[in-house]
Amino acid sequence: MARSPETFIAPEADRADGCPHPRGVYDLVGHEDAEKQFSALFESDQLHHAWMINGASGIGKATLAYRMIRRVLGGVPQTEGRLDVPESDPVAQRIQSLGHGDFLLIRRPYDDKTKKLRAEIPVTEARRIRDFFSRKPSEGGWRVCLIDSIDEMNRNAANAVLKTLEEPPEKALIILLTKAPGRLLPTIRSRCMDLPLRPVPDAELRAWLANNTTGEKVDIEAAIRLAKGAPGKALSLVRNADMVLRPLGNFIAGFPRTNPRQAHTISDMLSLQKAALSYGLFWDSLLDILHAQAVYAATGEWESAFQPIALERSPDAWMDIHAELVNLRQAQAGLNMGKKPVLLHALSQVGS
Template identity: 45%
Template sequence: MSANPDDIPQSDRIDGAPHPREAAQLIGQDAAEAAFLTAFNSDRLHHGWLITGPRGVGKATLAWRIARFLLATPPDDGGMFAPPAPSSLDVPADDPVARRIQALSEPGLFLLRRPWDDKNKRLKGDITVDEVRKLKHFFALSSAGGGRRVVIVDVADEMNTSAANALLKLLEEPPEGAVLLLISHQPSRLLPTIRSRCRELRLAPLAPTDLALVMAGLDETPSADDTLRLGELAAGSAGDALRLQHLGGLQTYAELVQIFSAPRDYDRSRALKLANSAVGKANADRFDLILRLLDLFLARLARHGAGLPPHAEAAAGEAACLARLSPGPNAARAWAGLQQELSARAGHGRAVNLDPAALILDMVFKINETAARQAA
């Protein structure tokens, strides 16, 4: 029995936050919205749009806003009573199109994403060519009603080679009235021919004030100090900030700082407790979080030594810790090199299912070893 579409997990949903198609507004990306509206109002609406930028800055939210706008805005027939050119992508929540999109029942919209694996009860690892081939049926059915048809590819980076080649054919010969919105975290991974047939909308990391607005809209709004710390660790990504808050990232990063804040050696008992907290399938998300925060800690050490200290502390005592461990360019180079080494080690450890506690303790030991060399 196939899974109900409503029950299929959505890879772009973050616990504690609305799904991008449910977001009432897009914060901090006015330039991208304005660029799309300019093209729309100038009758230069391209059939392929590549929406790029770091993870968590609003790419999916923008794609859903554009889809709602295109399907709810009737084409200009050139008559003397045509409505004025739209000045925003806003569509009222009670608009029939908005309601159908919310329910994933809009016939003019196709969501191309990783399919559900009924056998293993999980999303497949990539977007397959069979999913792209469904577009032929979609365009055949939707053409009967006329008007625009919109496809959201979320995310294009996850297409396998066969799927990418199949989508390329659609971009080369798009059906009448079709607009394809490709979301991409890493556009360099896409076929150059796909990139060349799309107009790019690049979204930037959020400014601290915009990130604070996003966090203020949550049911559990973090304090102003925590919002500042989350912004430091998330580098302008609202999605990353939300994940960090949900997984206790601030507390975990504070633990890392404490582990390496001792003047002579790392805090072994804290390190052991941290490593053991990542053991077991139930703690897989925490394991990923710790590895990511270790990588981030090394990056902040390298930047500090290179003369680019953080704008603010992400944990109490971090500034003193960074200053002691990475006082100058030589230390910066050492930490940058270790970051690359440990990133590869973490990737290998995941691939061979290395014990999480052993991997984390090994990485902590390597960091302490490098710190000792810098002190000497």
């Protein structure tokens, strides 16, 4: 049965499945110095027109960006020198509903023809930025554009953004999110205030997860090890523990014996369309463990989740497996190869 156009809600490219959208997240875990830096410049009327927030996936880039946006567009913070505008603030509510006239969000659009999110941000989206800033502010103050993320823009779109960065209008703020700043055009990087976000300490992350999830302690500890200081990723791992953490932990614990049936079960489960997020998290976690295994083989120190794989190999051998699986994952995504056979082959390579 076809979906009713009145009830269908298109997926959002800037929202991780199973997690709240950053627009609706009001608590920031870590990054206090970054927030204070921005707040001080804003309060002293010295705010730069373009900011590039960079850091790993799930570290809090978008959460911090929305705190910045709420404050700049007139939200009232609860704490002096911070950006903690509450959800009850009228400005925050309009931003959360995408109903504020002076806020523009640029992200990968949904394609009504293919019924999928576009693979990149096209130049037509980037041109909306120029049109947005050519108009007068709806409320007489600042205008803010968030690009989530600049990594997903094609070259023509990035060049269109550059033109706005070179000639910014008065009281205009552009926030770019990126996890790979080194890949951006040097001319874009040079025109932005760089704001790198550092990993959140384990103790802080542990306390936050304990208060914001109902996950079991063993799952929380595994998520902390694999997330590398990224709260969003840790939260996704805990919420997907039955699809990622527990199957992977059982797979690792089974060595030195191999269990082809277990590998098939994992591949079947994660190849389902509804398991797209879990599939990516599983791959991330598997690669992290293989890298940690190479370090363990060289130093005897284990720095990942679960326990070392009970197989004797040299550090170079583990790194070769890691490199092979990185290439395999990239090929699967680029060539649209079947998820099940690719993941099944990857799991077999670990024990071969």
